[in-house]
Amino acid sequence: MPTTRPVPSLLLTDLYQLTMAQAYWKSGRGEKEAVFQMFFRRHPFDGGFTIACGLHSLIEMLVEATFDDSDLAYLASLPGRDGQPLFEPDFLATLRDFRLVCDIDAIPEGTIVFPFEPLVRVTGPLVQAQLLETIILNIINFQTLIATKAARICLAAQGEPVIEFGLRRAQGPDGGLSASRAAYVGGCAATSNVLAGKVYGIPVRGTHAHSWVMSFGDELEAFRTYAAAMPNNCVFLVDTYDTLEGVRHAIEVGRWLREQGHEMIGIRLDSGDLAYLSIEARKMLDAAGFPDASIVASNDLDETIINSLKQQGACINVWGVGTKLVTGYDQPTLGGVYKLTALRDRGDDSWRYCIKLSEQSIKISTPGIHQVRRYSVDGELIGDAIYDLPSPPASGCVIIDPLDPTRRKRIPAEATYEDLLVPVFRRGECVYGMPSLEAVRQRAQSGLARLAPGLKRFVNPHIYPVGLEQSLYDLKMRLILQARNGGH
Numbered sequence: 001m002p003t004t005r006p007v008p009s010l011l012l013t014d015l016y017q018l019t020m021a022q023a024y025w026k027s028g029r030g031e032k033e034a035v036f037q038m039f040f041r042r043h044p045f046d047g048g049f050t051i052a053c054g055l056h057s058l059i060e061m062l063v064e065a066t067f068d069d070s071d072l073a074y075l076a077s078l079p080g081r082d083g084q085p086l087f088e089p090d091f092l093a094t095l096r097d098f099r100l101v102c103d104i105d106a107i108p109e110g111t112i113v114f115p116f117e118p119l120v121r122v123t124g125p126l127v128q129a130q131l132l133e134t135i136i137l138n139i140i141n142f143q144t145l146i147a148t149k150a151a152r153i154c155l156a157a158q159g160e161p162v163i164e165f166g167l168r169r170a171q172g173p174d175g176g177l178s179a180s181r182a183a184y185v186g187g188c189a190a191t192s193n194v195l196a197g198k199v200y201g202i203p204v205r206g207t208h209a210h211s212w213v214m215s216f217g218d219e220l221e222a223f224r225t226y227a228a229a230m231p232n233n234c235v236f237l238v239d240t241y242d243t244l245e246g247v248r249h250a251i252e253v254g255r256w257l258r259e260q261g262h263e264m265i266g267i268r269l270d271s272g273d274l275a276y277l278s279i280e281a282r283k284m285l286d287a288a289g290f291p292d293a294s295i296v297a298s299n300d301l302d303e304t305i306i307n308s309l310k311q312q313g314a315c316i317n318v319w320g321v322g323t324k325l326v327t328g329y330d331q332p333t334l335g336g337v338y339k340l341t342a343l344r345d346r347g348d349d350s351w352r353y354c355i356k357l358s359e360q361s362i363k364i365s366t367p368g369i370h371q372v373r374r375y376s377v378d379g380e381l382i383g384d385a386i387y388d389l390p391s392p393p394a395s396g397c398v399i400i401d402p403l404d405p406t407r408r409k410r411i412p413a414e415a416t417y418e419d420l421l422v423p424v425f426r427r428g429e430c431v432y433g434m435p436s437l438e439a440v441r442q443r444a445q446s447g448l449a450r451l452a453p454g455l456k457r458f459v460n461p462h463i464y465p466v467g468l469e470q471s472l473y474d475l476k477m478r479l480i481l482q483a484r485n486g487g488h
Helices: 015-027 055-062 067-076 089-096 126-131 133-157 173-188 195-198 212-215 219-229 243-259 274-287 305-309 435-448 470-484
Strands: 031-039 103-105 119-124 162-164 235-237 266-269 292-295 318-321 337-344 368-376 380-388 398-400 406-410 416-419 422-426 466-469
Touching: 015 055, 015 089, 015 406, 031 126, 031 133, 055 103, 067 089, 103 318, 119 133, 126 133, 133 162, 133 305, 133 318, 162 173, 173 195, 173 305, 173 435, 195 305, 212 219, 212 470, 219 243, 235 243, 243 274, 243 416, 266 274, 274 292, 274 305, 292 422, 337 406, 380 398, 380 470, 398 470, 406 435
Parallel strands: 162 318, 235 266, 266 292, 292 318, 380 466
Antiparallel strands: 031 119, 031 337, 103 119, 103 422, 368 380, 368 416, 398 406, 398 466
């Protein structure tokens, strides 16, 4: 399957990553071994689940990313506040020789994930692990957001195909391409984005716009001309002038197509009362002998509107969703973060666990080297334990909500489990066998099917049990108290 070709430059970062990197290098701290973990604190869209996405794009970036001569020349040209070069030549020389040596573990794409669970864990030299922060957040945050939005929209469509129509409203070319990929992972059946079709193998769909109809003297002539030119791709956009009259014209041209040995695919509604118009159009199409003709709807749709149209009995069986899907319209970012959680001198066996405090309890980080263990009983998911990798949970462990210590759950001893983070890079070499995009998409669908219905509600969803394994929770509390008392 074709893959993306991202710009493989490590300049895709924030300036402060590079200023910290020089300071680490200059102070002799750059070779300390560090653990950073990427996670999010709240589900997007006030939902009950999130779909991990973007790992493959991240891998493709990291296997080739370097600082080339033009990158280094640019960095050398940057001035500090005193007018002198911001970066020292010897430091830039270390960037010229940059080769990834970190270990990276991650949760596979398409996996259902929950707040505070690490999606990516990076272990390696402090300076390298720090430099990866922005790239990881940039790629994983956006694609995870859009895959989750797509899944919500597809749930609202109740099994009817959703086509991603958002390229014209996407956040630039890369945003459009990444959004098309993520939307497909989340469940969309096709995209209007032809480049995404080429790069990722996603099915592409589309026929004509209002401008096609407006370029002719009348609507019927426009439909006839299009049918003659593209007889195997006829979905007629019927709302340029009068929607129900447009349906009549589509039926007339559909009969002509049938005489030529072709079949009209359907019609598209892009404005007006979609519930009423689709019901009337369905009656007209059925009466005219076109019971299999699809009714496609577009016009700023999202899961809430689709759900409402369903409740109104709309006769729509294909949904074209653009702006509100590819932009994450009602929540423009996932808000994932990347935190240092452990540190040690090179060659040491023992880690010093790190914690960040805050006046907001939700922003207090969890120390350690985390893994996520997902438990089930008789195939039913019952909870996830976030645990410290050197201290795996015992049988029958207790998990504690990171934000509410009164919310505790004992995992039964007979529960089976799966550890979610898997090796992706070892010493900078990719060791992950990347599944196909179809397999990633299927993983997402299988995960959604296993979720309890209450977790998939759009309003006040059920909260899936996720907690810190008790020994990790106790460690966190000890370090909080130590830090509050002036220790580090």
